[in-house]
Each structure stands twice: as C-alpha cells, then as structure tokens.
Amino acid sequence: MFLPRxxxxxxxxxxxxxxxxxxxxxxxxxxxxxxxxEFQDCKSVGTETSASTYSLSETVQEHTEPAAAxxxxxxxxxxxxxxxxDEDGSLEEPIKSFSKSQRxxxxxxxxxxxxxxxxxxxxxxxxxxVCSLECKAKHLLQTQAKEKQLRSDQCTDSQAExxxxxxxxxxxxxxxxxxxxxxxxxxxxxxxxxxxxxxxVPRPIVEFEHCGFPETLNNNLKNSGxxxxxxxxxxxxxxxxxxRDILASADTGSGKTAAFLLPxxxxxxxxxxxxxxxxxxxxxxxxxxxxxxxxxxxxGLPNMRTVLLVGGLPLPxxxxxLKQSVKVIIATPGRLLEILKQSSVQxxxxxxxxxxxxxxxxxxxxxxxxxxxxxxxxxxxxxxxxTGLQCTAMHSEKSQVERTDILQGLLQEKYEVxxxxxxxxxxxxxxxxxxxxxxxxxxxxxxxxxxxxxAGRLGHSGTAITFINNNSKKLFWDVVKxxxxxxxxxxxxxxxxxxxxxxxxxxxxxxxxxxxxxxTGDNIxxxxxxxNKNNSQR
Ligand code: AMP
Numbered sequence: 001m002f003l004p005r006x007x008x009x010x011x012x013x014x015x016x017x018x019x020x021x022x023x024x025x026x027x028x029x030x031x032x033x034x035x036x037x038e039f040q041d042c043k044s045v046g047t048e049t050s051a052s053t054y055s056l057s058e059t060v061q062e063h064t065e066p067a068a069a070x071x072x073x074x075x076x077x078x079x080x081x082x083x084x085x086d087e088d089g090s091l092e093e094p095i096k097s098f099s100k101s102q103r104x105x106x107x108x109x110x111x112x113x114x115x116x117x118x119x120x121x122x123x124x125x126x127x128x129x130v131c132s133l134e135c136k137a138k139h140l141l142q143t144q145a146k147e148k149q150l151r152s153d154q155c156t157d158s159q160a161e162x163x164x165x166x167x168x169x170x171x172x173x174x175x176x177x178x179x180x181x182x183x184x185x186x187x188x189x190x191x192x193x194x195x196x197x198x199x200x201v202p203r204p205i206v207e208f209e210h211c212g213f214p215e216t217l218n219n220n221l222k223n224s225g226x227x228x229x230x231x232x233x234x235x236x237x238x239x240x241x242x243x244r245d246i247l248a249s250a251d252t253g254s255g256k257t258a259a260f261l262l263p264x265x266x267x268x269x270x271x272x273x274x275x276x277x278x279x280x281x282x283x284x285x286x287x288x289x290x291x292x293x294x295x296x297x298x299x300g301l302p303n304m305r306t307v308l309l310v311g312g313l314p315l316p317x318x319x320x321x322l323k324q325s326v327k328v329i330i331a332t333p334g335r336l337l338e339i340l341k342q343s344s345v346q347x348x349x350x351x352x353x354x355x356x357x358x359x360x361x362x363x364x365x366x367x368x369x370x371x372x373x374x375x376x377x378x379x380x381x382x383x384x385x386x387t388g389l390q391c392t393a394m395h396s397e398k399s400q401v402e403r404t405d406i407l408q409g410l411l412q413e414k415y416e417v418x419x420x421x422x423x424x425x426x427x428x429x430x431x432x433x434x435x436x437x438x439x440x441x442x443x444x445x446x447x448x449x450x451x452x453x454x455a456g457r458l459g460h461s462g463t464a465i466t467f468i469n470n471n472s473k474k475l476f477w478d479v480v481k482x483x484x485x486x487x488x489x490x491x492x493x494x495x496x497x498x499x500x501x502x503x504x505x506x507x508x509x510x511x512x513x514x515x516x517x518x519x520t521g522d523n524i525x526x527x528x529x530x531x532n533k534n535n536s537q538r
Contacts, residue, residue: 171241
C-alpha cells in the first residue's frame with residue numbers, strides 16, 4: 001500500500017493560507033479515514049463541502065503500473081481501502097509518478113529519503129517518507145539491496161567467526177622483526193627503556209600488525225586510538241602471546257592494561273571452557289577500568305564475554321552473570337573470595353591469571369592517628385574519597401561491635417587505612433600494620449611512643465611518619481632525642497627551631513646544676529673548701 005502523507009492538493013507554499021493541512025504519520029494498519037489529512041475551510045480544493053476526509057482515488061493505479069514496471073519492481077497493489085474513495089476522488093491530486101514532478105520541501109517539511117524533495121507519502125513497507133512512486137520503487141530496491149547485503153555480511157561474519165575459532169594461533173616473530181640485526185634490537189630496547197630478564201625472551205614488536213591479530217582486533221585497536229604499541233606493550237605482548245609467565249613493571253599510564261589484555265584475548269578466544277581467564281585488580285575503580293578496556297578490545301570477537309566482580313555493587317547480578325559462560329573474570333580479591341565462599345562456582349577452567357598492581361594488592365594497612373573523633377571521621381572520609389582506598393574511623397563513640405568489626409577488618413585486610421584517635425594507641429598487637437602516621441602529634445611523649453610502636457610488632461620493622469608543628473613545640477627536643485638515634489633524617493625546620501634550642505639549652509643548664517650538686521672524686525675538695533668558707537663567714 002502506498003499511503004499519502006497528505007491528500008493531494010495542488011498547493012504551493014504561498015497559496016491560500018486559510019487552508020491548513022494537518023499531517024499525520026500514517027500507520028499502514030490504520031483505517032483510511034484516520035490516515036487522511038484534514039482540511040479546514042479549504043477553498044483551494046474547489047469544494048463547498050465541509051467534508052474533512054479524503055482518500056486516494058483510482059488514479060493511483062494508473063500511475064503505479066508504469067512506474068513500477070519501469071523500475072523492475074513488483075507492482076504496488078492498492079489496498080481495498082483505497083478503492084472506496086471514488087466519491088470524492090475528484091478532489092484529489094494523483095500521486096506523483098516521478099520525482100521531478102514533486103516540489104522541493106519547505107523547511108520543516110518531510111523529505112523524500114531518496115531524492116530529498118517533499119516527502120509527501122509514506123512508504124507503508126518501510127515507514128519512510130517518499131516523494132513519488134519512482135522514489136518509492138527506488139527506495140524499496142535500496143532497502144532490498146541493504147537487506148541482502150546484511151544477510152551476506154552475517155553469513156560472512158559467521159564464516160569468518162568459524163574460521164577464527166578453527167584456525168590455531170601461534171605467535172612468531174614477524175619478518176620485519178626477524179630482519180633486524182641484534183644490535184638494532186638492543187639499541188631499540190635501550191632507547192625505549194626496555195630491560196628484560198629471562199631465557200630466550202622474544203624480540204619486541206614495533207607495530208601491532210606484527211602480531212598477526214584477527215582483523216576485528218586490529219580494527220578495535222585503531223578504534224581505541226592505539227596506533228602504535230607503547231614500550232611495555234612492544235615487549236610484553238609477544239612474550240604473553242607465547243604463553244610465557246611474565247612479571248612486568250612500568251609506570252602508571254604506560255599502557256600495561258592493554259599489554260596483558262591483548263595476549264589474554266588471543267589466548268581465550270579459542271577456549272571452550274569458561275571462565276578461561278581471571279584478572280585481579282586491587283581496587284573497584286581499576287577493575288571497572290580494565291573491564292571497559294577489555295570490552296573495547298573484544299568488540300565483535302565471537303563469544304567473548306566478561307564479568308566484573310567487585311564490592312560496592314549488588315552481588316546477585318554479578319553471580320548470575322558469572323554463570324553465563326563468561327570468558328574473562330575481572331575481580332577484586334575481596335569480592336571474588338566472597339563469591340567463591342558463597343556459591344558453587346569453581347575456577348578450575350581458568351588457564352590465565354593476571355594480577356594487576358600486585359604491590360597494592362598485598363599492601364599492609366596503614367594506621368593513622370588523629371587527636372579527636374570528628375577529625376577521625378572527616379579524615380577517613382576524605383582519604384576514601386580522594387584515593388578510593390577502603391578506610392574507616394575508630395574512636396570512643398564506636399560501639400563494641402563496631403570496634404571488633406574494624407579490628408577484624410584490619411587484620412583481614414578489608415580496610416587499607418584506619419584513622420583512629422588514641423583508642424588504638426596502646427596494647428593491641430596489630431601485627432600486619434607496617435606504617436603508622438601521626439597525623440596529629442600526641443600531647444605527650446609517652447603517647448607518641450605507644451602510637452609509633454603499633455608499626456612493626458614482634459620484631460618486624462615498621463615505619464612511622466609524624467606531622468609536627470608549633471602546637472607541639474614543648475615536645476620538640478624530646479622528639480629529636482628519641483628519633484635521632486634511629487638514623488631518621490629530621491626536617492631542618494624542626495632542627496633549627498628556636499624552641500628546640502631553648503629546650504636544649506635549659507636542659508644543659510639543668511644538667512650542669514645537677515652535676516655541680518653531685519659529689520665526685522673530682523669536685524670533692526672544691527665542695528669541702530666551699531663549705532668551710534661558708535661556715536667561717538658565719
Ligand atoms: P594504562 O597504563 O594501561 O592504564 O593505559 C593508560 C591509557 O593509555 C589508557 O587510557 C589506554 O587506553 C591508553 N593506551 C594504552 N595503550 C595505548 C596505545 N598503544 N596507544 C594509545 N593509547 C594507549
């Protein structure tokens with residue numbers, strides 16, 4: 001069915017303004033009465049009637065046949081609805097056969113999808129605007145061609161997919177790389193800051209094309225803006241593609257993620273057992289970032305599904321997805337353990353494990369001391385917001401249950417930072433704390449010694465970082481005396497402080513006085529003489 005966007009009314013844009021056409025986008029299933037256009041007081045159509053509905057007349061048939069035949073497409077049959085309109089058909093314009101007889105569209109008017117003229121009709125098969133039978137036929141041809149192409153693309157895609165899955169992938173040095181002299185390779189590595197240890201480490205690649213990746217993956221790299229590999233990628237990708245174990249280190253932002261993701265993708269592509277790879281990341285944010293990058297690189301590759309297992313998001317959807325034959329798990333250790341404990345999920349099909357930023361993963365917790373409850377709450381929130389680390393505050397307002405939970409969390413490395421008032425300063429053996437920060441210097445040396453003593457218990461070494469300012473000036477000399485013998489380099493502001501020198505001088509004077517009042521072999525005669533003199537004077 002070929003439906004009018006509006007009833008044919010010969011009308012130029014500046015014709016009778018009292019005649020207003022209300023246009024409806026027509027639905028092919030609707031009744032023709034609903035589908036036609038309403039006119040109000042439409043003098044220009046040359047009718048006195050107040051009839052407000054019009055429909056297509058038999059003239060459509062006349063024009064349909066030659067136009068469709070010319071273009072070699074099936075005739076556009078008129079629906080039954082279209083044939084009942086003879087009564088007022090005389091009022092109508094015949095449907096335009098040819099595009100050239102249609103006017104150009106005014107701003108805001110519908111436009112023919114084929115030629116850009118006034119899109120007066122709606123093609124019922126596609127719901128697109130067309131200007132004439134000619135363009136409708138062309139439009140249908142185009143649509144059919146597109147559908148055919150899509151079907152053949154899908155066919156080619158599935159063939160390519162089958163090919164991709166059936167062809168084994170082995171990494172070997174590209175001929176360009178093989179053609180380089182040893183000195184050239186060493187020079188390249190030197191210039192790029194690549195240092196390697198290990199046996200028969202393959203040469204670095206220079207371009208992604210040297211890896212022989214499938215076209216889809218090469219395109220994904222380009223789409224992500226990865227034109228050339230970064231140094232860590234140049235060296236790590238061939239080693240990973242060979243399936244070797246790697247311990248790699250490079251600066252933040254140097255492209256490490258793609259350096260491990262690309263070999264992982266190539267390795268799991270043909271794996272049938274799922275999950276095939278596990279990527280552990282220390283923080284939720286990093287895990288999310290890795291998954292995003294993985295999805296970008298995997299786009300269009302067959303059966304490559306990922307799951308993100310991180311805390312802070314509901315667990316059931318993550319568990320559900322984990323069970324949907326996912327190839328790659330990206331997880332934080334805490335959430336992964338939680339899931340493994342709670343469910344029957346097993347990881348024996350996992351062949352590749354990547355631990356991203358292992359230093360962060362196993363970093364012992366930090367204990368920060370402040371001097372008030374509000375300070376503990378505020379600092380804990382700020383540290384969490386700024387660094388993303390798992391933080392909590394500990395002070396006397398926490399209930400016993402909360403305190404126990406926090407201490408357990410600290411021991412189980414659930415918390416990376418605890419900000420505490422003096423309540424954690426004494427007695428407790430927090431064996432895994434290696435770093436204490438005295439954010440507020442305690443008011444007494446006794447307290448200070450207990451607090452720094454929380455780091456490095458049971459003979460382990462630990463570190464304390466102390467912030468000190470003039471609020472603690474009375475302790476300057478005591479702190480220096482206590483800390484200097486450990487070999488710690490003290491800040492010049494402290495060492496040069498007049499308060500410190502004043503305290504030092506007073507102490508020396510006190511010592512002198514004390515010494516002079518003590519009886520020793522050296523001063524005994526002086527003391528006797530002084531005593532005699534005083535007595536004789538009396
Ligand atoms: P990463 O060190 O893995 O966190 O990567 C840092 C940023 O560099 C990320 O935004 C990556 O998308 C981007 N990146 C990684 N490899 C390349 C590359 N070869 N070319 C351009 N950008 C890259």
